[in-house]
Amino acid sequence: MENELFMNVGVSHPPEMTTPPPSSSSEMLNWVSMETQPMEPSLSRNLSRDCFFWEKSTEQSIFDSALSSLVSSPTPSNSNFSGGGGDHFVIRELIGKLGNIGEIYGTPASNGNGSGSCYATPMSSPPPRSMMATNASPLAEFSGDPGFAERAARFSCFGSRSFNGRTTNSPFPINNGSVAATVATSGKMTRVSSTPSLKPLTSQIPAGEYSGEVSRKRKVKSKDYSSFKASPSPNLSKEIEEKEDSDPKRTKKSEENADKTKELDPYKDFIHVRARRGQATDSHSLAERVRREKISERMKLLQDLVPGCNKVTGKALMLDEIINYVQSLQRQVEFLSMKLSSVNTRLDFNMEALVSKDIFPSSNNLMHQQVLQLESSSETLQLNPNISSNNIMDPLETSETRSFVSHLPSLTHFTDSISQYSTFSEDDLHSVIHMGFAQNQIRESNQTQSHTFQGPSSQVPSHMKAEL
Amino acid sequence: MASSTIQTLTTTFPIKEIFALHFLHSLSKLRRQKSFTGKTSERARKIKIAAYISMARATGGTSRRWSRAILWRLHRRAKARKILGYTKLKKRSSGADVGRIRRRRKDAEEDRLRTVVPGGGDMETLRLMMETAHYIKCLTMQVNVMQSIVDALSSA
Secondary structure, eight states: OHHHHHHHTTOSOGGGGGSOOOSSHHHHHHHHHHHHHHHHHHHHHHHHHHHHHHHHSOHHHHHHHHHHHHHHTHHHHOGGGTTOSTHHHHHHHHHHHHHHHHHHTHHHIIIIISOOOTTSOOOOOHHHHHHHHHHHHHHHHHTTSTTHHHHHHHHHHHHHHHGGGOOOSSOOOOOHHHHHHHHHHHHHHHHHSOHHHHHHHHHHSOSTTOOOSTHHHHHHHHHHHHTTOOOOOHHHHHHHHHHHHHOHHHHHHHHHGGGOOOOSOTTSSOSSSOOOTTSOOSHHHHHHHHHHHHHHHHHHHHHHHSTTOSSOOSHHHHHHHHHHHHHHHHHHHHHHHHHHHHHHHHSOOOHHHHHHHHTOSSOOHHHHHHHHHHHHHTTTOSOHHHHHHHHSSOHHHHHHHHHHHOSOOOHHHHHHHHHGGGGOOSOHHHHHHHHHHHHHHHHHTOSTTGGGGGGGGGGOOTTOOOOO | OHHHHHHHHHTOOOOHHHHHHHHHHHHHHHHHSGGGGSOHHHHHHHHHHHHHHHHHHHTTSSOSHHHHHHHHHHHHHTTOTTOHHHHHHHHTSOTHHHHHHHHHTTOHHHHHHHHHSTTOTTOOHHHHHHHHHHHHHHHHHHHHHHHHHHHHHHHO
């Protein structure tokens, strides 16, 4: 029966199935991966044929036999799993192997076959493969999870196609037919379960990382599998129910994917960016979707910044809110500046002392000392901001100012350098501009051009507007 | 991955002390100007400009496009065009963005955002949002510092 199944799939290694069953799970993996290697170019055709064949024939019996073969083959070999939790344990082991099989499917691709798909849909781009490598690790972590077995089943059925890019170990020889059989059975098992349970697994595969070339090719198989809506055998249904119940993640994700309503193409785009059902799957739209997701992420970030925006949803309204908030902040700055100007005229200008105590609660000693130094000399020097900026800036600026000033802050030295700026006019804006000039020069060009700015000092427009 | 980039971008927020220092010193300098006792609106405007400049400088350099834009507007106003280094400032917006920008112009809300946030004229949407987030952070910081200054001055 097994041989028949494998022959149906058009496997070129039917006799391999008759070899003694692998003594360990790794050998089983070998077994699986070997199949995938030669199978790729012809798999799609074979599978399409096989699907129809299976549909016509007594699927249940075939699946039962395949499943039983899979179940039976590891059990005698693997003493670890002997006599475990009964059916459930066997199933978990099987599913674990299926999950491994899913992982192994990546190896043929990674081994330079060119096409990474185990089902003859070559994944043309390397990046998805490399990205899929990252998926291998979370899956490895899953193996410790008691619910992994259930999830692995779904993974494997998708994984047969989706984990193409997995860079796992060297490929092992595997019988094509058995792989197809296992995949078919697992696919069928998952298929029999309600489609929401399928979707969670599809969503589990990270969405944002795939370029999405394979989606089109998967459609062939998806259609074929969709035609499979066969009633499950009692064994399979029981297994499915067992898998379905235990995973809370799945239910959560099924809610997330509730928007998917189409029944027909479950495996449409399950490999990569999670192209949702009924949506275009070409690379442009997928990239577009990734971009949109990024935008929505940033919008959420902005929502956190702007207070009171939790209820507003939607991009336009959110943007409105943000714009209003920014404008209100700017108005506040303007209002406060007006208030400051009125306060300034009234009081003496000992701000530095005041504020250094108020606003620098935890400033380091260096800053404090420099502030005090600067305050003491503030009356004599006009370029206080420049000095302070030279002293207390981020490392980038300080390095540049040092290069400009060629010395660490010492006030006398600063007076020397400041004397270059002696052509200050008494225009407020002019001084302010020179602040900006000097700063920017120091930052941007690392040249001693700032003193050249003294020339246009007289041209400083008094009509400088604050159109910030 | 995206969230981490966002976090790294927004955690480079301006340090209050640096801004306060810049601002205070510029204020002190302004105060000593003879024309300081002019109209309140004039003074207020100058103070506002000083505040924005200090804020732009307090962002740790020109890591943000809007800070660069503010400073660049200064230079432009001062007719310092003969210095080529500053024309390069604006040109840093790469041509790769231009094509995308033309496509995104149809979004009216975004354009409003661009007009509000300084330097947002030729940034694409994603970048614009990051800059907006950073700008909001800086603005709130600025408002807080200025408010505390006013309080400290008015109380003492």
